[in-house]
Amino acid sequence: MNYKIFPVLCALITTLLLPAVSHGRPVVAFGYLGNESGQIDYNYIETVFPASFASSLQSLRDIQVMKPDQVNAALNRYGATLRKNYKTSDLPDLAEKLQSDVFVFGKFFPLEENRIKIVLHLYVRGSRELFTFTDIGRMETQIYRIVDRVSVKIVNFLGEPSRYRAAAIPSGSRIGIVSNLNGAEANRLYMAFMKKDYRVLSIQSADFHSRIDNEIINKFKYIRTENNSYRDIEDFSISPLLTGTWAGKGHGDTLAAVKRIYNVYNRDYEKKVTSSMKRMSLAFNDGIDYLMFIGFSGSRTAAWVRCVDVRGGDFVWMETGVITNDVDPVEGIVNGLVHRMTDEIRNPFESRKSGLGR
Amino acid sequence: MKLIRYISVALVFNGVFVMLSCSSKQPVRVLRQKVAAGSGVAVLVDGPNNIKNVVLSRFMGSNFKVVAFNAADLYAMKDVFDIRDFKKVSHTVAREGDGRSLASMERTFDNVYKLHVYNFEINKAETLREIRRNWNVNYLVLLELKDWEEVSWGRAINLDTFELIWVENYPARYNDDPVTIVDHFIRSMTGR
Numbered sequence: 001m002n003y004k005i006f007p008v009l010c011a012l013i014t015t016l017l018l019p020a021v022s023h024g025r026p027v028v029a030f031g032y033l034g035n036e037s038g039q040i041d042y043n044y045i046e047t048v049f050p051a052s053f054a055s056s057l058q059s060l061r062d063i064q065v066m067k068p069d070q071v072n073a074a075l076n077r078y079g080a081t082l083r084k085n086y087k088t089s090d091l092p093d094l095a096e097k098l099q100s101d102v103f104v105f106g107k108f109f110p111l112e113e114n115r116i117k118i119v120l121h122l123y124v125r126g127s128r129e130l131f132t133f134t135d136i137g138r139m140e141t142q143i144y145r146i147v148d149r150v151s152v153k154i155v156n157f158l159g160e161p162s163r164y165r166a167a168a169i170p171s172g173s174r175i176g177i178v179s180n181l182n183g184a185e186a187n188r189l190y191m192a193f194m195k196k197d198y199r200v201l202s203i204q205s206a207d208f209h210s211r212i213d214n215e216i217i218n219k220f221k222y223i224r225t226e227n228n229s230y231r232d233i234e235d236f237s238i239s240p241l242l243t244g245t246w247a248g249k250g251h252g253d254t255l256a257a258v259k260r261i262y263n264v265y266n267r268d269y270e271k272k273v274t275s276s277m278k279r280m281s282l283a284f285n286d287g288i289d290y291l292m293f294i295g296f297s298g299s300r301t302a303a304w305v306r307c308v309d310v311r312g313g314d315f316v317w318m319e320t321g322v323i324t325n326d327v328d329p330v331e332g333i334v335n336g337l338v339h340r341m342t343d344e345i346r347n348p349f350e351s352r353k354s355g356l357g358r
Numbered sequence: 359m360k361l362i363r364y365i366s367v368a369l370v371f372n373g374v375f376v377m378l379s380c381s382s383k384q385p386v387r388v389l390r391q392k393v394a395a396g397s398g399v400a401v402l403v404d405g406p407n408n409i410k411n412v413v414l415s416r417f418m419g420s421n422f423k424v425v426a427f428n429a430a431d432l433y434a435m436k437d438v439f440d441i442r443d444f445k446k447v448s449h450t451v452a453r454e455g456d457g458r459s460l461a462s463m464e465r466t467f468d469n470v471y472k473l474h475v476y477n478f479e480i481n482k483a484e485t486l487r488e489i490r491r492n493w494n495v496n497y498l499v500l501l502e503l504k505d506w507e508e509v510s511w512g513r514a515i516n517l518d519t520f521e522l523i524w525v526e527n528y529p530a531r532y533n534d535d536p537v538t539i540v541d542h543f544i545r546s547m548t549g550r
Contacts, residue, residue, distance in 0.1 A: 187511050187525045201521060202482070202483065205513060220472060269469045283483035285520075
């Protein structure tokens with residue numbers, strides 16, 4: 001071995017490792033939970049809930065949290081204040097100012113029968129991704145349950161692999177699967193679900209060859225439905241669609257068409273998805289429960305999954321960074337997924353509460 | 359010494375390769391519900407034309423009511439959609455060096471693509487329902503025998519429920535030919 005290159009190698013390795021080491025504990029900043037009821041009696045919830053989520057989260061994971069008052073103080077240094085609402089395009093700059101890895105904010109709506117609907121947004125600075133989920137619970141008797149449930153969802157989303165699941169997907173459910181597997185390989189995927197008593201429908205399985213390959217499946221990685229979504233940040237307003245006296249009619253028509261396409265298929269996309277799910281339910285004689293998207297890596301040893309409840313119209317389950325060492329990676333991945341999708345959602349606070357006699 | 363090291367590395371790589379290729383050629387079979395004898399079946403075959411005739415004759419010989427059906431009757435996704443069209447529009451509206459505006463339009467067209475996939479599957483389900491109703495077909499059977507000397511595969515779908523009821527990957531054995539493979543598939547899906 002040439003020992004002269006040893007110090008160079010050491011320096012290189014140290015440089016490569018530096019970002020991971022210097023990163024330290026992740027910082028999660030909490031904004032307000034905006035009161036959408038119009039009743040000032042509920043204003044206290046705007047800060048009480050985020051502060052409770054922050055404390056719960058800190059008790060579950062080794063993270064650094066910033067509560068709304070601390071976030072506000074940090075923003076004051078830039079001559080800004082914490083707002084109740086943010087446009088998605090505001091988030092990258094905000095998280096940058098706060099130097100937080102994740103910024104959490106949202107809104108709530110009191111519902112009938114003393115229930116509350118909470119919509120929470122989690123913006124991840126590193127990936128510029130925004131995850132939104134909705135939770136409904138009872139106000140008086142179950143406030144701590146709401147806090148626990150929401151905190152667990154935040155922790156799972158921030159975990160490795162990243163996970164979110166609204167409810168168990170029981171065996172016997174009728175599922176349609178869209179994946180980047182074809183032919184005999186797709187049969188291995190179907191077999192793994194069928195062996196666990198899921199009913200696999202003719203979606204994609206009635207095709208000899210699917211058009212969805214390793215690249216196209218990634219379009220389904222981001223998913224938007226009425227109440228829950230996982231997306232990356234985009235802002236069409238930054239696109240310079242220039243016009244002026246120099247522009248002819250053709251140019252104006254093109255711009256108008258582009259704006260129309262954007263409004264229908266991006267701004268109001270969730271409505272289109274809801275309508276598609278209703279039509280899908282009708283087409284399958286109301287016999288489809290879930291539509292699943294599973295993207296496998298080229299080697300098939302890693303995968304992600306997204307799942308939409310077709311009747312409810314909402315996305316209910318996702319996992320990213322699922323890996324396996326199984327000899328048959330497709331079956332190994334599906335077995336892991338099936339185990340977790342049928343599993344009841346555990347409440348890590350439960351043991352602590354029973355210990356406290358709560 | 360070096361040679362031994364190279365050989366051991368090669369053996370490890372070979373082992374991993376063999377493991378992966380073996381998993382794709384291993385037999386797979388699940389039968390949730392038997393394909394009833396004497397029922398109406400539409401059989402789609404991917405393979406040479408002479409093999410297609412073999413398949414249909416073996417199904418007819420097993421007393422199935424075989425309905426004339428062509429895979430082209432179900433339109434294919436690639437016939438009606440080409441993602442490159444979307445890329446072109448994305449680049450039209452994007453300004454030079456402005457990656458973010460390009461990303462924004464690409465997301466819009468990704469959404470169009472996803473809706474297209476939903477519509478494709480909805481239309482296919484409606485077509486399958488029409489086939490069931492108008493031609494009295496109970497099951498759709500797909501058989502791929504293109505590489506029958508290596509691995510053939512099949513699936514059966516119950517058109518009353520749209521449910522996949524049988525899947526099989528069948529690696530060819532020493533004495534197999536297309537006739538024995540199709541006979542095996544028929545036995546396998548009927549549970550005989």
